[in-house]
Amino acid sequence: MFLKATKDVREHTNSYYAATINNPSNYPSLEGEITTDVCVIGGGFSGVNTALELAERGFSVVLLEANRIGWGATGRNGGQIIGGIGHKLQQFKRRIGDDGIKTIQQAGWECCEIIRERVAKYHIDCDLSWGYADVAIKPRHIDELKAFQAEQQAAGYPYKLEWVEAEQMREHHVNSKSYLGALVNKDGYGHVHPLNLCRGEAAAAASLGTQIFEQSKVVRVIEGDKPRVITENGAVTAKFVVHCGNAYMGDLQPKLAKKILPATSCVIATEPLGDLAKDIMPGNLAVCDPNTALDYFRLSADGRLLFGGLSNYTGLEPKNLIGTMQAKMLKVFPELASSTVDFGWSGNMGIGINRMPQLGRLSHNVFYIQAYSGHGVAPTHLTARVTADMIAQQAERFDVFAKIHHWNWPGGKLLRRPGMALGMLWFKLLDEL
Numbered sequence: 216m217f218l219k220a221t222k223d224v225r226e227h228t229n230s231y232y233a234a235t236i237n238n239p240s241n242y243p244s245l246e247g248e249i250t251t252d253v254c255v256i257g258g259g260f261s262g263v264n265t266a267l268e269l270a271e272r273g274f275s276v277v278l279l280e281a282n283r284i285g286w287g288a289t290g291r292n293g294g295q296i297i298g299g300i301g302h303k304l305q306q307f308k309r310r311i312g313d314d315g316i317k318t319i320q321q322a323g324w325e326c327c328e329i330i331r332e333r334v335a336k337y338h339i340d341c342d343l344s345w346g347y348a349d350v351a352i353k354p355r356h357i358d359e360l361k362a363f364q365a366e367q368q369a370a371g372y373p374y375k376l377e378w379v380e381a382e383q384m385r386e387h388h389v390n391s392k393s394y395l396g397a398l399v400n401k402d403g404y405g406h407v408h409p410l411n412l413c414r415g416e417a418a419a420a421a422s423l424g425t426q427i428f429e430q431s432k433v434v435r436v437i438e439g440d441k442p443r444v445i446t447e448n449g450a451v452t453a454k455f456v457v458h459c460g461n462a463y464m465g466d467l468q469p470k471l472a473k474k475i476l477p478a479t480s481c482v483i484a485t486e487p488l489g490d491l492a493k494d495i496m497p498g499n500l501a502v503c504d505p506n507t508a509l510d511y512f513r514l515s516a517d518g519r520l521l522f523g524g525l526s527n528y529t530g531l532e533p534k535n536l537i538g539t540m541q542a543k544m545l546k547v548f549p550e551l552a553s554s555t556v557d558f559g560w561s562g563n564m565g566i567g568i569n570r571m572p573q574l575g576r577l578s579h580n581v582f583y584i585q586a587y588s589g590h591g592v593a594p595t596h597l598t599a600r601v602t603a604d605m606i607a608q609q610a611e612r613f614d615v616f617a618k619i620h621h622w623n624w625p626g627g628k629l630l631r632r633p634g635m636a637l638g639m640l641w642f643k644l645l646d647e648l
Contacts, residue, residue, distance in 0.1 A: 225282040230560040231484035231515065232290055232410035237340055238418070241283065245428040251277040253606060254444045254451040256433050256467075257459030258282075259289035260409075260595035261584045263417045265457050267333075268603030270281035277451050278425055279444065281432035284417045287463040287597040288591065290410040291562030293446050293482060293511045293523040295501040296593050297347065297404050299323040301571035307619050315615045320370060322612065323440035326597035327403060329459055330412070333596070337422075339415030342516040346500040347404030350384075352393040356505045361396040374403030388498035393547045399500070406501035406513045409592055433467060438578050455606050456582040463564035468583070473623040474573060475565035475586045479532055482523035483540040484515065484558040485551065495548050510543060520544070520551065525625055532561040564589040567621055574616040582606070586621070 227233035245572040249597045253269050254261045258280030266278045280286065300323040301307075304316045311319070334343050351357045364376045377399045379388060384397045421427055428446075435445040436456060444451040458468055488495075492514050496502075501513040510524040525533065533539045537559035545552055567573055567586035572594055572640040576582045582605065598616075605613035 222597075225286065225411070227283055227286055227290060228560045228562070229558065230291060230482070231408075231519065231521065231558040232294075233407060234558065235408065235411075235517075236414065237640060241430045242280075242421075242427040243280065244390060245431040245446050245451070248450045248452070249277060249426070250452045251275045251426070251632070252453065252530075253277070253455045253457065254279065254453035255457045255459060256412075256436075256444065257287075257461065257464075258284040258417065258427070258429065259287050259459065259461065260413055260416075260591065261461065261599055262457070262459035263289075263413055263420060264329075264596050264599035265459060265584070265602055266425045266427075267416055267420040267423070268600050269606060270420050270425045272603065272607050274606070275278070276420070276425040277453070278417075278420070278427045279431045279433055279446060279451065280427070281430045281463075283429050284427070285410045288461065288562050289413050289595075291482065291560055292409055292564075292589075292592060293481075293501070293513065293521060294406050294409045294592065295347070295404075295503065295511060295513065296327055296407055297501070297503070297590060298327045298593055299590070300326065300594050300597065301569075303532060306569070307571070310618045310620065311615050315618070318615050318638040322597050322601070323594070324372060324403075325571040326593040326595075327405075328455050329596040330407070330593060331598065332616055333416060334412070337419040338413060339419070341412040341414075341415055342408040343405065344407070344516075345402050345405035346498055347400045347406070348388055348397040348498070348500045348502050350397045350502055350504050351391060352394060352504055354395065357396055359505070360396075364398055372403070373648050374400060376400055381422070386497070388496075389502055390495050390497060391547050394504075397502075398496070404501065404515075404647070407592070408516070417493060436581070438581055440580075442581055447611065454580060456581045457602060457606075458577075458581070459585070460561040462586045464585070468577065470577065471583055471585060475567055477563040478566050478589070479525075479561050479563055480523060480589060481525045481532065481536050481540050481559070481561045482521060483537055483544065483556050485520045485522075486557050487518045488520060488551075488554060489518060491550070491554070492520070495520070495550065510547065512544070512547070515565045519557070520548070520554075522547075536561060563603050566593070568624065569619070569621065571619055571621070572616070573621045574598055574602060574613060575621075576617070
């Protein structure tokens with residue numbers, strides 16, 4: 216018997232995404248005991264897509280979310296669909312070899328295609344739009360972006376990457392004097408309403424038989440031949456368990472928590488800008504700058520500018536979030552000085568030391584996915600597929616990811632944040648050179 220606990224119902228943060236959610240209906244809380252093939256813990260992109268991938272393969276699945284579907288980083292990010300898995304793949308060559316590097320590179324292309332196909336297959340209304348630009352702030356960024364363009368094209372990237380000079384960029388893509396040019400990907404990368412995408416994918420999983428429970432915080436996982444996942448008011452017995460809590464996992468699995476650092480990023484959304492939206496963003500692209508603590512921005516479907524950044528490795532939200540982010544936005548688009556900011560919010564992202572998403576297992580039938588380092592909208596869809604493949608006895612790609620070593624953050628809970636903050640200060644200083 217389970218004693219009913221008194222708990223706070225945690226709803227979505229006060230974001231533009233939550234205010235424009237398509238279907239506000241909620242899933243029930245778990246009460247009592249159930250049995251399933253796979254229990255997935257966490258209702259963000261990783262967990263929802265793992266459940267959907269497995270349901271498509273015929274597995275029975277239970278998905279447990281402590282709050283609401285998409286409550287964490289999934290429902291708070293910039294909505295930018297950017298390919299690529301990890302950074303500087305050559306650093307992993309000793310462990311995974313050239314074939315492994317090629318596997319991960321191609322996976323980085325596939326992750327965006329999964330979103331394209333999924334939205335079409337399940338008719339998900341999520342403001343999906345294609346087009347993306349990496350912008351250059353300094354002359355060295357131009358060289359770096361052109362080198363990336365050549366590298367991707369030589370490797371067989373299937374979409375056109377076009378370098379545009381500053382004047383052409385301002386006329387057709389991003390009308391800001393802050394940038395010296397841009398590498399534009401009109402068809403392969405893009406942007407989306409992430410909360411509506413995730414909830415649409417959850418609905419697709421539910422339509423295939425996945426049992427989804429919200430407000431069902433997992434308090435303990437008992438490993439074994441048939442793991443038991445204990446919530447406040449119920450329990451799930453499964454053949455397999457997949458942890459997808461990422462930066463919001465807490466202390467449920469201390470071994471995993473040691474490998475990620477929850478860092479804060481902030482986003483604001485202006486009022487609808489009308490014709491001014493086309494003036495500042497004529498290409499309707501998602502945009503990122505190259506700094507370590509980068510700015511990222513895009514237009515929403517109703518013509519707002521969503522402007523994000525301020526990566527904060529202390530894990531703390533600034534006291535004046537809107538004012539701080541508005542000042543950053545006005546450096547890029549000073550013409551928005553008289554525009555009102557309607558929303559401001561923050562969220563945590565899971566940072567790994569080597570910036571590579573972490574896939575692995577805690578035991579033969581307990582898996583985990585985490586640590587996208589602020590670059591997870593598209594890669595989550597790929598890591599979910601790879602993990603589902605593994606559970607379905609297709610281990611090739613999972614084994615490549617699992618060979619990569621992921622260090623614990625040094626200093627423990629007490630010292631890892633100030634240590635990382637000092638490290639980030641060094642990289643921010645390098646950004647100014």
